[in-house]
Amino acid sequence: xxxxxxxxxxxxxxxxxxxxxxxxxxxxxxxxxxxxxxxxxxxxxxxxxxxxxxxxxxxxxxxxxxxxxxxxxxxxxxxxxxxxxxxxxxxxxxxxxxxxxxxxxxxxxxxxxxxxxxxxxxxxxxxxxxxxxxxxxxxxxxxxxxxxxxxxxxxxxxxxxxxxxxxxxxxxxxxxxxxxxxxxxxxxxxxxxxxxxxxxxxxxxxxxxxxxxxxxxxxxxxxxxxxxxxxxxxxxxxxxxxxxxxxxxxxxxxxxxxxxxxxxxxxxxxxxxxxxxxxxxxxxxxxxxxxxxxxxxxx
Amino acid sequence: xxxxxxxxxxxxxxxxxxxxxxxxxxxxxxxxxxxxxxxxxxxxxxxxxxxxxxxxxxxxxxxxxxxxxxxxxxxxxxxxxxxxxxxxxxxxxxxxxxxxxxxxxxxxxxxxxxxxxxxxxxxxxxxxxxxxxxxxxxxxxxxxxxxxxxxxxxxxxxxxxxxxxxxxxxxxxxxxxxxxxxxxxxxxxxxxxxxxxxxxxxxxxxxxxxxxxxxxxxxxxxxxxxxxxxxxxxxxxxxxxxxxxxxxxxxxxxxxxxxxxxxxxxxxxxxxxxxxxxxxxxxxxxxxxxxxxxxxxxx
Numbered sequence: 001x002x003x004x005x006x007x008x009x010x011x012x013x014x015x016x017x018x019x020x021x022x023x024x025x026x027x028x029x030x031x032x033x034x035x036x037x038x039x040x041x042x043x044x045x046x047x048x049x050x051x052x053x054x055x056x057x058x059x060x061x062x063x064x065x066x067x068x069x070x071x072x073x074x075x076x077x078x079x080x081x082x083x084x085x086x087x088x089x090x091x092x093x094x095x096x097x098x099x100x101x102x103x104x105x106x107x108x109x110x111x112x113x114x115x116x117x118x119x120x121x122x123x124x125x126x127x128x129x130x131x132x133x134x135x136x137x138x139x140x141x142x143x144x145x146x147x148x149x150x151x152x153x154x155x156x157x158x159x160x161x162x163x164x165x166x167x168x169x170x171x172x173x174x175x176x177x178x179x180x181x182x183x184x185x186x187x188x189x190x191x192x193x194x195x196x197x198x199x200x201x202x203x204x205x206x207x208x209x210x211x212x213x214x215x216x217x218x219x220x221x222x223x224x225x226x227x228x229x230x231x232x233x234x235x236x237x238x239x240x241x242x243x244x245x246x247x248x249x250x251x252x253x254x255x256x257x258x259x260x261x262x263x264x265x266x267x268x269x270x271x272x273x274x275x276x277x278x279x280x281x282x283x284x285x286x287x288x289x290x291x292x293x294x295x296x297x298x299x
Numbered sequence: 300x301x302x303x304x305x306x307x308x309x310x311x312x313x314x315x316x317x318x319x320x321x322x323x324x325x326x327x328x329x330x331x332x333x334x335x336x337x338x339x340x341x342x343x344x345x346x347x348x349x350x351x352x353x354x355x356x357x358x359x360x361x362x363x364x365x366x367x368x369x370x371x372x373x374x375x376x377x378x379x380x381x382x383x384x385x386x387x388x389x390x391x392x393x394x395x396x397x398x399x400x401x402x403x404x405x406x407x408x409x410x411x412x413x414x415x416x417x418x419x420x421x422x423x424x425x426x427x428x429x430x431x432x433x434x435x436x437x438x439x440x441x442x443x444x445x446x447x448x449x450x451x452x453x454x455x456x457x458x459x460x461x462x463x464x465x466x467x468x469x470x471x472x473x474x475x476x477x478x479x480x481x482x483x484x485x486x487x488x489x490x491x492x493x494x495x496x497x498x499x500x501x502x503x504x505x506x507x508x509x510x511x512x513x514x515x516x517x518x519x520x521x522x523x524x525x526x527x528x529x530x531x532x533x534x535x536x537x538x539x540x541x542x543x544x545x546x547x548x549x550x551x552x553x554x555x556x557x558x559x560x561x562x563x564x565x566x567x568x569x570x571x572x573x574x575x576x577x578x579x580x581x582x583x584x585x586x587x588x589x590x591x592x593x594x595x596x597x598x
Contacts, residue, residue, distance in 0.1 A: 222422040
């Protein structure tokens with residue numbers, strides 16, 4: 001016990017950063033991975049001038065880097081071609097060790113690479129979600145199954161013995177934003193209304209009718225036109241049609257374990273849709289990112 | 300022969316008008332349905348103030364109405380709640396005679412109703428396409444099969460013995476506009492590039508991979524990111540993914556006849572995608588509208 005305590009105190013703190021397209025989150029972790037402090041800023045890579053990443057980092061996280069031996073690991077779009085420094089994609093299948101071996105050092109900070117996959121000549125990519133998956137594995141001990149990360153561009157990853165065997169991206173979040181704000185459907189939708197479970201689940205069921213999203217989305221217009229659903233209900237219905245479409249294409253594969261990782265307002269919708277299909281899911285939040293960066297930093 | 304000629308000259312001319320959401324087209328037809336003159340104006344119903352329809356009509360078509368006995372039939376969104384006067388939807392199955400019986404007279408002009416259908420509690424609607432279908436039947440003599448009308452909101456109608464038994468709307472055209480202009484895909488697409496057949500047909504093939512549009516659309520981004528396709532090719536690829544998705548959901552039903560009706564730049568893409576799947580289609584253009592209004596006007 002004394003030896004373990006000494007080892008822990010000898011190990012350094014970690015500044016864990018998730019630098020995405022539109023937002024920037026950071027956490028100061030102690031040697032055991034415990035979160036000491038957290039910050040979130042609207043300073044995604046799109047808001048940073050080329051060559052300006054080091055200055056933004058120093059401004060926001062410099063005070064966390066003072067203690068001798070403190071490391072910093074950055075995941076997400078900061079490692080893309082438009083980011084701080086490019087960390088080339090690690091191809092699937094990819095283990096924690098494979099990703100760790102491709103971390104790119106950039107002065108005081110290190111950039112975690114994303115993952116790539118390919119299906120029938122069409123590539124797929126993720127940046128940041130791989131860290132959440134490895135974090136979820138570390139937190140739950142689940143080393144096999146489907147890991148689902150809802151967001152603007154959702155990721156569905158197949159994990160075997162702790163390795164990401166492959167994955168697919170679904171533009172569900174972006175389609176919802178496009179359809180509810182920019183399409184003809186925006187006229188019949190109240191996108192700010194609270195979630196309506198019955199309308200959401202009707203959308204999930206309709207999505208499985210075999211006629212596809214291009215047809216089923218139009219139901220949002222006609223249900224409004226015939227006054228069968230209110231504008232608030234139609235926002236939930238559209239969300240159900242989109243999430244149901246996503247589940248339709250993936251669930252026939254029959255997975256024995258399904259882990260949802262993400263913001264509760266999104267994962268709760270997926271859990272509801274899955275529950276209606278008789279499928280239980282484990283759910284994890286943002287702490288998966290910090291656990292993943294902590295696991296990657298371990299030597 | 301002489302009797303026939305006399306009957307024809309005794310019949311009156313017809314002012315045939317297709318008044319849509321964003322455009323207004325009209326044709327002056329002789330008693331046999333021959334087009335004497337045509338006009339197109341950017342004066343769709345969205346550009347007309349409430350109560351202003353009669354004035355717009357008089358301004359543009361008044362000079363065609365001078366001859367005694369000239370009738371005017373108007374199809375399209377002019378018969379919607381936001382149009383000149385509401386012509387309630389005619390429910391499917393609907394024959395030419397069913398639609399004719401529900402024409403609404405409004406002074407010197409008559410408004411053709413649209414069609415409605417319903418699938419599992421979700422309504423569907425069309426306004427104007429039903430006239431094109433009846434026109435295509437009149438022009439080709441095809442009274443059974445699938446009639447496909449590409450556009451912003453595509454219609455697929457099942458016709459038996461000249462009656463529209465049912466139909467479904469697909470938002471394919473609107474999805475293309477949304478994705479190519481407003482989504483992350485707009486950054487890797489040159490939407491103004493000429494059609495690239497190989498890229499288009501790759502998109503059509505990919506659409507049939509069982510993973511759905513939400514996933515397959517993301518390939519437009521990754522194929523650009525990995526420089527596998529140029530921005531111009533990716534516009535055609537996205538078009539192929541969308542049209543392929545539409546065909547995927549409808550073709551398994553196995554139709555013995557397929558008729559495409561619409562603008563050549565759209566119907567040619569559908570014909571190309573169908574050809575790749577080994578399916579021949581008949582193709583008709585805008586004249587189907589005038590033939591349909593002529594058929595409806597016949598007593």
